[in-house]
Structure formats: C-alpha cells, structure tokens
Amino acid sequence: MKFIHLTDPHIVARPQKIFDLDVHARLEAAIASINANFADAELCMVTGDISHWGEPDSYGEFVEILNGLTIPWHPLIGNHDARATMRAALPDAPWTDEGFLQYALETSAGEFLVLDTLDDGRNTGYLCEKRLRWLRERLLETQDQGRDVFLFMHHPPFDSGIHAMDMIGMRNKPDLAAVVQGFAHIRHLFFGHLHRTCHGSWNGLPFSTVKATSHQVATVLGDASPLVCSTENPAYAVALIDRDTVVIHDHSYMEEDTAFVYDRGVPKGQDAPPEHQKSWS
Numbered sequence: 001m002k003f004i005h006l007t008d009p010h011i012v013a014r015p016q017k018i019f020d021l022d023v024h025a026r027l028e029a030a031i032a033s034i035n036a037n038f039a040d041a042e043l044c045m046v047t048g049d050i051s052h053w054g055e056p057d058s059y060g061e062f063v064e065i066l067n068g069l070t071i072p073w074h075p076l077i078g079n080h081d082a083r084a085t086m087r088a089a090l091p092d093a094p095w096t097d098e099g100f101l102q103y104a105l106e107t108s109a110g111e112f113l114v115l116d117t118l119d120d121g122r123n124t125g126y127l128c129e130k131r132l133r134w135l136r137e138r139l140l141e142t143q144d145q146g147r148d149v150f151l152f153m154h155h156p157p158f159d160s161g162i163h164a165m166d167m168i169g170m171r172n173k174p175d176l177a178a179v180v181q182g183f184a185h186i187r188h189l190f191f192g193h194l195h196r197t198c199h200g201s202w203n204g205l206p207f208s209t210v211k212a213t214s215h216q217v218a219t220v221l222g223d224a225s226p227l228v229c230s231t232e233n234p235a236y237a238v239a240l241i242d243r244d245t246v247v248i249h250d251h252s253y254m255e256e257d258t259a260f261v262y263d264r265g266v267p268k269g270q271d272a273p274p275e276h277q278k279s280w281s
C-alpha cells in the first residue's frame with residue numbers, strides 16, 4: 001500500500017504571502033508532482049495547519065488546489081486552523097457531533113485513526129477526555145478484529161529538542177501515552193506541526209513527519225527561545241506499507257530537475273574501474 005503524507009501548507013488568502021514565500025505555488029507544485037509521480041498512491045493525508053491565519057478564503061483556495069489531486073485526500077486540523085471556518089469550508093469532512101475533526105479511515109493497510117489535537121484558542125495541542133476515549137475504543141475494537149492501526153495527528157506527542165516548537169507541543173502528552181500503551185497493533189505515528197524532517201520512536205512506537213509545503217523550521221536545538229525558520233525547499237513523504245515493513249521516502253519535489261542517471265565511470269586518467277570494483281554490477 002502506498003500513500004502520501006503532506007503537511008502544513010499554511011495557505012493565506014491570495015495575493016498574500018508568508019515570509020515572502022508563495023505558499024500557493026509550493027502546494028500546487030506538490031500536487032503536480034504527486035499526480036505525475038505517485039498517481040498510484042491510495043490516498044493523501046494532509047496533517048494540519050491547512051491555513052496560516054484561518055480566514056475563509058484561505059480554506060477555499062486550499063480546497064481548490066487539493067481538488068487538483070487525482071487521488072483522494074484527507075485533512076487534519078492544526079493549531080493555525082480556525083475550527084468553525086475550516087468546518088464551513090470543508091462541510092463534507094467527517095466532523096463529529098462535538099465539532100472535532102477526528103475520524104477513522106479504512107485503507108488497504110489497516111485503519112488510519114485521525115486525531116484532532118486542536119487546543120482551541122492556543123498554539124499548543126490537547127486531547128480531551130472525549131477524544132481520548134474515542135481513541136481507546138477504536139484501539140480496542142481494531143485489536144479485537146486483528147487489524148493494523150496507523151495514527152495521525154498534527155502535534156507530536158513528545159518533545160522534539162527544538163525548544164521553540166516544544167513550547168507549543170501537546171499539553172497532555174502523558175494522557176495520550178497512557179491510552180496507546182500496550183497496543184502492539186499500532187504500527188506507526190504520522191504527525192505535522194514541526195516543519196522539519198524528523199523520525200524515531202516514542203515509547204517504542206515508530207514515528208515520522210516531513211517538511212512542510214510552506215516554510216521550514218531550522219534545526220536549532222537546545223534552549224534558544226526564538227523560533228528560527230528557513231526557506232529551504234519543501235517535501236512530502238511517500239509511505240510504502242506491507243505486512244512486514246513501513247518505508248517512508250521524503251521527496252524534495254521542487255528539486256526533481258536535479259535528478260540524473262547514475263553512471264559509475266572510471267577514475268580520471270584510467271580506462272577501467274578500481275580493482276575492488278571490477279566485479280560490481
């Protein structure tokens with residue numbers, strides 16, 4: 001099973017820009033690249049911060065761009081998103097009766113459980129009792145059914161070491177840790193928010209995120225308090241899942257024109273490869 005992980009488009013109403021970046025062009029280039037290279041993916045997950053300021057036009061423009069995708073796409077809500085405005089722009093998304101964008105998605109790799117970590121009115125993330133209870137129920141049910149689960153959320157549930165981002169991390173990390181503890185059928189956690197490639201494991205659960213399609217966060221670790229960003233090129237991730245493996249490729253889609261076909265060649269001034277490489281295929 002193949003799917004696309006795209007995150008943090010931070011769309012603003014045209015003709016605005018953020019940090020002098022054309023976030024529309026960056027997202028459009030991602031969509032064109034997915035259509036050209038990975039149209040056989042099953043779906044695309046967009047892990048939050050759809051809008052930068054949360055204004056209605058930004059959501060309309062996001063939907064217009066995403067509708068250019070030839071594969072289905074599924075949104076998450078992030079701290080930059082305005083719940084009511086996003087809901088008005090995406091009325092067909094699976095909002096709960098309480099107004100959360102939290103849902104389960106059937107895929108050929110298993111169940112994708114999408115969490116709503118929006119801590120309304122704050123930049124931090126939060127999962128209230130209701131959202132945690134829903135997650136626990138889904139985990140128990142899928143465990144009973146012997147099905148695999150993949151978790152999706154905007155905020156990472158741990159500190160990344162990038163202090164300024166950790167200051168706007170999840171407020172109740174231990175509560176989520178307590179819910180997911182012991183569920184061995186959760187195979188991977190995907191999140192957004194960090195605007196930086198990052199992968200590893202959390203309490204034994206493998207995780208990953210990918211660069212934003214908008215601006216990036218610089219790798220400034222330690223206690224430096226200002227949030228240092230960067231205009232380096234964006235990426236999206238291509239996840240390949242089968243019974244035994246979860247493989248994730250970050251694709252730097254604005255540098256596709258730098259690709260070349262590998263030619264081993266020979267050392268300068270010689271007509272054959274070095275001795276130890278002669279039998280290489």
Ligand SMILES: [Fe+2]
Pocket residue numbers: 008010048049078080193194195212
């Ligand atoms: Fe973001």
Ligand SMILES: [Fe+2]
Pocket residue numbers: 049078079080154192193194
């Ligand atoms: Fe965020």
